[in-house]
Amino acid sequence: MTDAERRDADGRPPLLEVEGLKKHFDQSDGLLDRVVGSSSSVKAVDGVDLAIREGETLAVVGESGCGKSTLGLTVLNLHDATAGSVRYRGEELAGLSQRAMRPYRRDLQMVFQDPLASLNPRQTVGQILTAPMEVHGIGGSDADRTERAKELLERVGLRASHLDRHPRQFSGGQQQRVGIARALAVEPDLIVADEPVSALDVSVQAQILDLLSDLKEEFDLSLLFITHDLSVVRHIADRVAVMYLGRIVETAPVEALFDDPQHPYTEALLSSVPRIDPEARRERVVLRGAVPSPLDPPSGCRFHTRCPAIVPPADWPGDQGAFRRAFTFRTRVEDGALDPEAVAAQLAAAGRPTDDASVASAVVEQSLPGDRGDLPEEAAEAVEAAARAVVAGDEEEATRVVHAAFPSPCADEAPERVPLGPDRAADCHRVEPTDGADAEPTDASGVSVENP
Numbered sequence: 208m209t210d211a212e213r214r215d216a217d218g219r220p221p222l223l224e225v226e227g228l229k230k231h232f233d234q235s236d237g238l239l240d241r242v243v244g245s246s247s248s249v250k251a252v253d254g255v256d257l258a259i260r261e262g263e264t265l266a267v268v269g270e271s272g273c274g275k276s277t278l279g280l281t282v283l284n285l286h287d288a289t290a291g292s293v294r295y296r297g298e299e300l301a302g303l304s305q306r307a308m309r310p311y312r313r314d315l316q317m318v319f320q321d322p323l324a325s326l327n328p329r330q331t332v333g334q335i336l337t338a339p340m341e342v343h344g345i346g347g348s349d350a351d352r353t354e355r356a357k358e359l360l361e362r363v364g365l366r367a368s369h370l371d372r373h374p375r376q377f378s379g380g381q382q383q384r385v386g387i388a389r390a391l392a393v394e395p396d397l398i399v400a401d402e403p404v405s406a407l408d409v410s411v412q413a414q415i416l417d418l419l420s421d422l423k424e425e426f427d428l429s430l431l432f433i434t435h436d437l438s439v440v441r442h443i444a445d446r447v448a449v450m451y452l453g454r455i456v457e458t459a460p461v462e463a464l465f466d467d468p469q470h471p472y473t474e475a476l477l478s479s480v481p482r483i484d485p486e487a488r489r490e491r492v493v494l495r496g497a498v499p500s501p502l503d504p505p506s507g508c509r510f511h512t513r514c515p516a517i518v519p520p521a522d523w524p525g526d527q528g529a530f531r532r533a534f535t536f537r538t539r540v541e542d543g544a545l546d547p548e549a550v551a552a553q554l555a556a557a558g559r560p561t562d563d564a565s566v567a568s569a570v571v572e573q574s575l576p577g578d579r580g581d582l583p584e585e586a587a588e589a590v591e592a593a594a595r596a597v598v599a600g601d602e603e604e605a606t607r608v609v610h611a612a613f614p615s616p617c618a619d620e621a622p623e624r625v626p627l628g629p630d631r632a633a634d635c636h637r638v639e640p641t642d643g644a645d646a647e648p649t650d651a652s653g654v655s656v657e658n659p
C-alpha cells in the first residue's frame with residue numbers, strides 16, 4: 208500500500224503508524240542460559256501493526272502478559288524495537304537514540320499504571336509539573352510555569368494549593384490525577400495510558416476515565432489506552448485492537464466490537480464483561496489452559512491451544528466441543544505433560560492395579576477433558592492408543608498418533624488478516640471477508656484509508 212493510500216481524506220498521514228513492530232527480550236543473559244547455551248528470546252511483541260488518527264482513542268486490550276505494556280513502551284521508544292517501524296507524523300522513531308528522541312518526547316507522553324511509582328517521592332507536585340515544562344522550554348519564567356501548574360492541577364480536579372505537597376500525601380486516584388497533569392504539562396499530541404485505572408478503587412476508576420475523556424476533547428489529544436479490562440474500553444475508546452500473545456488479532460470500532468465480535472478470543476473476553484441488560488448478556492466462554500509462554504509461542508494461530516472454535520478436519524464425526532477436548536489432549540501429549548509415573552504412584556497409593564493398561568486408562572481419565580464416551584469412537588481409540596504409547600515410553604509414537612487423529616489448519620497455518628469493512632479486520636481461519644470489505648481498503652492495521 209502506497210503512502211498516498213494511507214493518508215486520510217484531508218491528505219494527512221495517521222498521527223502514529225506502527226508496522227511489523229517486534230520487541231524480543233533476549234533471555235541468554237541468565238546464568239542458566241549461559242550454562243545450557245540457550246539463546247531463546249521472549250517474543251513480547253511479535254509483529255504488531257496499528258495506526259492512530261489525530262484526536263482518536265485506540266484501546267489495546269488483552270490478558271496480562273500478552274505484551275500490551277511492552278507495546279506501549281516500544282511505541283514510545285522507551286524500549287528499543289527489535290524490528291519494525293513506528294512513524295509519528297510520518298517520521299520514523301524506531302531506532303532513534305534517546306538523544307534523537309528528545310524533540311519528540313514533548314509530543315509523546317505516558318501515564319503509568321502505578322501512579323506513585325511513576326512520581327518522584329522527593330519532589331513536590333509543583334516540581335513534578337514544572338520540571339518537564341522547563342526541559343521543553345514551556346513558559347517564559349518560573350512564575351509562568353508555576354501558574355500553569357496550578358491551572359493544570361485545577362483542571363485535573365485537584366487544588367492549586369496542592370502544589371507544595373508530596374505524592375505520598377495523596378490518595379491513589381489523586382496521584383493518578385497528578386500523573387495525568389504531568390503528561391499534559393508539556394502539551395502532548397499523544398498520550399500512551401498504560402492501565403491507568405487498574406490500580407485504583409472501582410469508585411475512582413470512572414472518575415479518572417471521565418477525566419481522560421474530557422481532557423482528550425479539550426486538549427485535542429490522541430490516546431493509546433492499554434488495558435486488560437474490556438469493560439472500561441466502551442467508555443473511552445473510538446476503536447479497539449485486541450492483542451493475544453504479542454500480536455493484534457482483531458481491530459474494530461468500539462461499538463462494532465461489542466455488538467459483533469469476530470475473533471473467538473474477542474468473544475471470550477467479551478463474554479466475561481458484566482452487562483446490566485439481561486438481553487445483552489453473553490454466554491460465558493471459559494478459556495481453558497494458561498496463556499502459552501511467549502518464549503515458544505504455538506505454531507499456526509497462537510490462540511489454537513485455547514480456542515473453543517478451533518477448526519476440526521472436514522471429516523470430523525463429532526461436535527465442536529468434542530474436537531476441542533480431543534485437541535487439548537493432543538496438546539498435552541505434544542507438550543510432554545502426561546506423567547504416567549505420577550499416575551502409577553497415585554494408583555498404587557489408592558490400592559488400585561498399576562499394570563500398563565490400568566495406568567493408560569487412568570492417564571486418559573486425568574488428561575482428557577470431559578468423558579471418553581463423549582468422543583466419537585475412533586477419536587477415543589486414538590486417545591487410548593496415544594496414552595498406551597506414553598506409558599510404554601514412546602512419546603514420539605504418541606505424538607504421531609494424536610497428530611494424525613486430530614489435525615487442524617489452526618495449528619499448521621497462521622491466519623491471514625481478513626478485512627471486514629471500514630476499520631475492521633480479524634486474523635482467524637473462520638472469518639470470511641464481508642461483502643464490500645474489498646471496496647474499503649485498509650492498511651495493515653485494519654484502518655480504513657478512505658473513510659477515516
Ligand code: SF4
Nearest residue numbers: 508511514617635636
Ligand atoms: S484461526 Fe482457528 S484457533 Fe485461531 S482463532 Fe480462528 S478458529 Fe480459533
